[in-house]
Amino acid sequence: xxxxxxxxxxxxxxxxxxxxxxxxxxxxxxxxxxxxxxxxxxxxxxxxxxxxxxxxxxxxxxxxxxxxxxxxxxxxxxxxxxxxxxxxxxxxxxxxxxxxxxxxxxxxxxxxxxxxxxxxxxxxxxxxxxxxxxxxxxxxxxxxxxxxxxxxxxxxxxxxxxxxxxxxxxxxxxxxxxxxxxxxxxxxxxxxxxxxxxxxxxxxxxxxxxxxxxxxxxxxxxxxxxxxxxxxxxxxxxxxxxxxxxxxxxxxxxxxxxxxxxxxxxxxxxxxxxxxxxxxxxxxxxxxxxxxxxxxxxxxxxxxxxxxxxxxxxxxxxxxxxxxxxxxxxxxxxxxxxxxxxxxxxxxxxxxxxxxxxxxxxxxxxxxxxxxxxxxxxxxxxxxxxxxxxxxxxxxxxxxxxxxxxxxxxxxxxxxxxxxxxxxxxxxxxxxxxxxxxxxxxxxxxxxxxxxxxxxxxxxxxxxxxxxxxxxxxxxxxxxxxxx
Amino acid sequence: xxxxxxxxxxxxxxxxxxxxxxxxxxxxxxxxxxxxxxxxxxxxxxxxxxxxxxxxxxxxxxxxxxxxxxxxxxxxxxxxxxxxxxxxxxxxxxxxxxxxxxxxxxxxxxxxxxxxxxxxxxxxxxxxxxxxxxxxxxxxxxxxxxxxxxxxxxxxxxxxxxxxxxxxxxxxxxxxxxxxxxxxxxxxxxxxxxxxxxxxxxxxxxxxxxxxxxxxxxxxxxxxxxxxxxxxxxxxxxxxxxxxxxxxxxxxxxxxxxxxxxxxxxxxxxxxxxxxxxxxxxxxxxxxxxxxxxxxxxxxxxxxxxxxxxxxxxxxxxxxxxxxxxxxxxxxxxxxxxxxxxxxxxxxxxxxxxxxxxxxxxxxxxxxxxxxxxxxxxxxxxxxxxxxxxxxxxxxxxxxxxxxxxxxxxxxxxxxxxxxxxxxxxxxxxxxxxxxxxxxxxxxxxxxxxxxxxxxxxxxxxxxxxxxxxxxxxxxxxxxxxxx
Numbered sequence: 012x013x014x015x016x017x018x019x020x021x022x023x024x025x026x027x028x029x030x031x032x033x034x035x036x037x038x039x040x041x042x043x044x045x046x047x048x049x050x051x052x053x054x055x056x057x058x059x060x061x062x063x064x065x066x067x068x069x070x071x072x073x074x075x076x077x078x079x080x081x082x083x084x085x086x087x088x089x090x091x092x093x094x095x096x097x098x099x100x101x102x103x104x105x106x107x108x109x110x111x112x113x114x115x116x117x118x119x120x121x122x123x124x125x126x127x128x129x130x131x132x133x134x135x136x137x138x139x140x141x142x143x144x145x146x147x148x149x150x151x152x153x154x155x156x157x158x159x160x161x162x163x164x165x166x167x168x169x170x171x172x173x174x175x176x177x178x179x180x181x182x183x184x185x186x187x188x189x190x191x192x193x194x195x196x197x198x199x200x201x202x203x204x205x206x207x208x209x210x211x212x213x214x215x216x217x218x219x220x221x222x223x224x225x226x227x228x229x230x231x232x233x234x235x236x237x238x239x240x241x242x243x244x245x246x247x248x249x250x251x252x253x254x255x256x257x258x259x260x261x262x263x264x265x266x267x268x269x270x271x272x273x274x275x276x277x278x279x280x281x282x283x284x285x286x287x288x289x290x291x292x293x294x295x296x297x298x299x300x301x302x303x304x305x306x307x308x309x310x311x312x313x314x315x316x317x318x319x320x321x322x323x324x325x326x327x328x329x330x331x332x333x334x335x336x337x338x339x340x341x342x343x344x345x346x347x348x349x350x351x352x353x354x355x356x357x358x359x360x361x362x363x364x365x366x367x368x369x370x371x372x373x374x375x376x377x378x379x380x381x382x383x384x385x386x387x388x389x390x391x392x393x394x395x396x397x398x399x400x401x402x403x404x405x406x407x408x409x410x411x412x413x414x415x416x417x418x419x420x421x422x423x424x425x426x427x428x429x430x431x432x433x434x435x436x437x438x439x440x441x442x443x444x445x446x447x448x449x450x451x452x453x454x455x456x457x458x459x460x461x462x463x464x465x466x467x468x469x470x471x472x473x474x475x476x477x478x479x480x481x482x483x484x485x486x487x488x489x490x491x492x493x494x495x
Numbered sequence: 496x497x498x499x500x501x502x503x504x505x506x507x508x509x510x511x512x513x514x515x516x517x518x519x520x521x522x523x524x525x526x527x528x529x530x531x532x533x534x535x536x537x538x539x540x541x542x543x544x545x546x547x548x549x550x551x552x553x554x555x556x557x558x559x560x561x562x563x564x565x566x567x568x569x570x571x572x573x574x575x576x577x578x579x580x581x582x583x584x585x586x587x588x589x590x591x592x593x594x595x596x597x598x599x600x601x602x603x604x605x606x607x608x609x610x611x612x613x614x615x616x617x618x619x620x621x622x623x624x625x626x627x628x629x630x631x632x633x634x635x636x637x638x639x640x641x642x643x644x645x646x647x648x649x650x651x652x653x654x655x656x657x658x659x660x661x662x663x664x665x666x667x668x669x670x671x672x673x674x675x676x677x678x679x680x681x682x683x684x685x686x687x688x689x690x691x692x693x694x695x696x697x698x699x700x701x702x703x704x705x706x707x708x709x710x711x712x713x714x715x716x717x718x719x720x721x722x723x724x725x726x727x728x729x730x731x732x733x734x735x736x737x738x739x740x741x742x743x744x745x746x747x748x749x750x751x752x753x754x755x756x757x758x759x760x761x762x763x764x765x766x767x768x769x770x771x772x773x774x775x776x777x778x779x780x781x782x783x784x785x786x787x788x789x790x791x792x793x794x795x796x797x798x799x800x801x802x803x804x805x806x807x808x809x810x811x812x813x814x815x816x817x818x819x820x821x822x823x824x825x826x827x828x829x830x831x832x833x834x835x836x837x838x839x840x841x842x843x844x845x846x847x848x849x850x851x852x853x854x855x856x857x858x859x860x861x862x863x864x865x866x867x868x869x870x871x872x873x874x875x876x877x878x879x880x881x882x883x884x885x886x887x888x889x890x891x892x893x894x895x896x897x898x899x900x901x902x903x904x905x906x907x908x909x910x911x912x913x914x915x916x917x918x919x920x921x922x923x924x925x926x927x928x929x930x931x932x933x934x935x936x937x938x939x940x941x942x943x944x945x946x947x948x949x950x951x952x953x954x955x956x957x958x959x960x961x962x963x964x965x966x967x968x969x970x971x972x973x974x975x976x977x978x979x
Contacts, residue, residue, distance in 0.1 A: 114736070114841065115839060115841070159685075172685070172688070173657075182928075182932070186928035186931070186932075187926070187928055188928060188929055188932060189926070189929065190929075192904070192905070192906060197906050198906055198907050198908045198912075198913050198917065198920075198921060198924055198925075198951075199913060199921065199924075199925065199933050199951060199952065200689060200692070200693055200696070200697075200933050200936055200937070200951075201643075201656070201688050201689055201691065201692055201693075202689075202929075202932060202933070202936070204656070204685050204688030204689065205684060205685055205686075205688065205689045205936075207685065208684070208685055209684055209685075212684070213684075225738045252598070254709045294784065296780060296781075296784060297780075297781060300778070300780060355599060357598065357599070420676065421676070422676060422681050422682055423682050424682045428682075429682050429683060433682065436682075437682060437683065440682055440683075441682075441683065442671070442673070444666075444670035444671055444672060445672055445673065445674075445686075447670070448666070448670075448672060448686060448939070448940065449683050449684050449686070451939035451940065452684055452686070452689075452936060452939045453684070454939065455932070455935035455936045455938065455939040456932065456935065467682075467683060467684075468683065
């Protein structure tokens with residue numbers, strides 16, 4: 012059916028201003044935070060509440076029209092890349108904080124609420140929402156749920172899945188599901204955990220209940236410089252090995268600090284091969300004790316200089332450099348490609364060496380920023396999309412990094428999701444039996460395959476075409492089971 | 496087909512001693528830890544490794560014979576109750592600790608390894624496995640995965656799902672799945688979390704990789720007496736509200752302490768209406784600080800006496816009473832029925848009042864033991880199976896408690912699972928759309944419905960027959976979406 016017919020069908024069930032169909036109205040929705048993948052949707056809808064979402068789904072299900080749900084479009088794996096013949100469902104207008112329960116320490120939110128707004132609204136009660144993606148000013152709770160987003164403080168406080176208590180939403184056929192609750196565990200299959208990180212494949216979430224935490228009375232940030240990247244990497248493992256779980260433990264290499272320092276002026280040591288940002292939070296006593304332990308370990312591992320932020324303002328400044336590292340890459344090259352692999356912590360140094368070798372092989376520069384504490388790498392590959400073959404090389408460079416992560420017992424994504432970007436890498440991470448299980452679960456929720464089609468789960472044909480052998484999933488060491 | 500034919504088929508693919516078919520050999524497998532449900536299986540198989548498990552599944556799948564997997568049989572919801580025409584697959588012989596990685600802090604285990612053995616084996620590295628069901632001496636890791644088991648320390652350290660990094664196993668058709676890994680998050684749908692707590696409906700797990708934690712250098716246990724059960728309940732909420740997350744916070748009412756004290760001699764205050772056991776762990780400084788805070792809050796809430804265990808031995812003694820509370824019920828009545836509802840903490844007092852009223856109505860006594868910190872109740876209903884109608888009354892009593900939990904925003908099971916026991920209550924907890932989603936996911940893994948059939952997910956017919964209205968799922972407060 013034509014876009015015009017589809018628009019007419021949707022305008023019959025939604026207020027007119029909820030349906031965008033003009034070319035210039037659609038253009039802003041062509042891509043999410045991974046602009047190398049672009050597609051104009053047939054239509055964009057902007058529902059204001061759950062019932063309007065349901066009407067969109069019922070209509071599209073009847074007409075067999077694909078639906079791609081989108082939060083703020085800050086995703087980095089093309090999870091919200093539109094479908095050419097589909098409806099892009101933006102949750103931007105569903106941005107109300109429905110309730111905050113300070114006694115129960117929960118917040119009930121519409122999916123379009125920006126991540127940071129939750130903590131701002133909870134602040135009067137001395138509470139906050141822990142997961143803090145770098146994009147937290149813009150990214151939405153609904154998008155966080157779809158991608159199981161992380162952030163610099165997930166080392167201590169967990170990913171989105173550890174901080175969401177329940178969701179409500181609709182499957183493609185309009186059936187209402189209420190998953191999870193306000194108490195630990197729940198009966199039956201854990202469909203809540205299944206939905207979190209499902210990248211819009213299973214249902215459209217219309218309400219999210221999150222856990223709020225008491226703001227720690229004391230927070231201190233230690234910044235350490237290292238003359239050798241390996242020493243910084245070893246220090247990360249050493250801190251954890253010492254039984255310390257910092258609130259955050261981030262690493263930036265010299266390329267990253269050099270890119271960000273000039274405009275953030277965070278006071279990063281540009282002579283250092285790498286810096287670590289290690290944060291402790293808790294009571295004054297706990298923090299004092301932990302900072303002392305952290306400093307001792309870092310020194311032992313060869314930290315050349317150590318600085319503790321002397322004020323909240325300085326702490327914010329130290330962090331701002333880290334949080335602006337990706338955009339700062341724009342100063343080094345016209346385009347950048349941010350990867351998101353995970354590895355067991357002990358392999359950080361090994362992977363950095365391998366990436367350095369790949370830089371030469373692909374003729375592209377790569378700066379490294381990562382959630383070192385939980386082994387989540389964010390290599391940022393610098394390229395120039397206008398230069399022929401540059402993106403292709405960046406793409407292969409990225410894929411090689413991810414395959415190395417899998418070989419070392421890690422995964423192809425820590426917090427950015429698979430989307431369209433990592434479909435090939437999924438062939439490397441998972442066996443055909445495992446991909447078949449994903450497919451079967453997808454079909455259980457969405458038999459017609461209309462929700463965010465073509466994302467996350469690669470077809471068998473695609474994997475055959477990609478042709479890489481599946482290396483050991485790395486999930487568990489020493490594979491000793493045959494694969495079928 | 497006859498049991499004899501089935502035995503012949505299985506003996507063709509397994510060593511003879513792995514197949515039990517004699518009546519006296521089958522009898523011990525008639526029930527798990529909920530003996531009111533009993534069923535002799537057609538056969539019992541005792542595979543020694545993953546490949547033998549796969550052979551059993553391939554054979555049973557070909558012959559369309561149901562398979563019920565079983566760990567140590569300590570489950571309390573009839574999750575391992577055999578199928579009359581099916582094979583009971585015991586993992587008892589798959590009890591090897593395959594690897595302990597002290598640097599990575601993981602242990603790779605066969606499913607039959609008893610929970611406590613993991614911590615014993617990790618002790619030489621100063622590590623332990625956190626989830627500690629009361630049955631931890633006997634219950635197996637595989638059973639813990641199936642039930643997403645908890646324990647007294649789950650308040651601070653989480654349930655099984657928070658402590659398992661990966662599993663390996665086979666679906667009914669013999670396909671090998673490797674789910675999760677040794678790094679945070681994973682790409683694609685979270686089938687690991689889906690499998691944990693799936694009560695044997697989706698796959699048979701043949702290997703489990705768990706997270707190990709450093710044993711805290713200091714642990715202290717505070718025992719507090721309260722003249723009023725309500726004061727104890729309020730104290731629980733007050734401790735959490737004060738921003739303290741104890742390692743454990745358990746409550747026992749007078750009936751429970753009176754039952755257990757005579758043979759454990761834990762030194763419980765039998766004059767108290769209820770006692771709380773509150774444990775703090777961490778460094779000496781942290782614990783000293785937290786114990787002081789806890790004592791202050793408990794006093795403020797009306798604790799009459801406070802005792803801090805003066806030694807590890809005394810601490811173990813205080814706990815032993817709690818951990819033996821269920822068997823101790825045997826001193827009060829010939830039979831007992833342990834419930835497992837969850838509620839938001841603030842309602843603990845309200846539920847205890849309601850239970851007291853039910854005791855009169857059903858003419859049965861109920862002692863109360865619970866993981867108060869996370870609102871997980873374990874009312875233990877006392878009855879006499881030999882007295883006509885006694886079990887039926889206990890069953891209705893239990894169901895009414897669970898329905899009250901749902902009404903208050905809780906759930907029908909915190910850690911014991913649904914099994915066969917709570918099928919009716921599932922009709923109350925979930926809408927038909929939600930039960931349909933469970934069913935669809937079950938079919939995605941096991942289209943023929945051969946794995947642990949008849950458990951966890953009630954049929955529509957059964958719910959219709961049970962006839963209870965679905966009360967609000969309670970997962971999220973203030974339901975404002977219509978149900979379809």
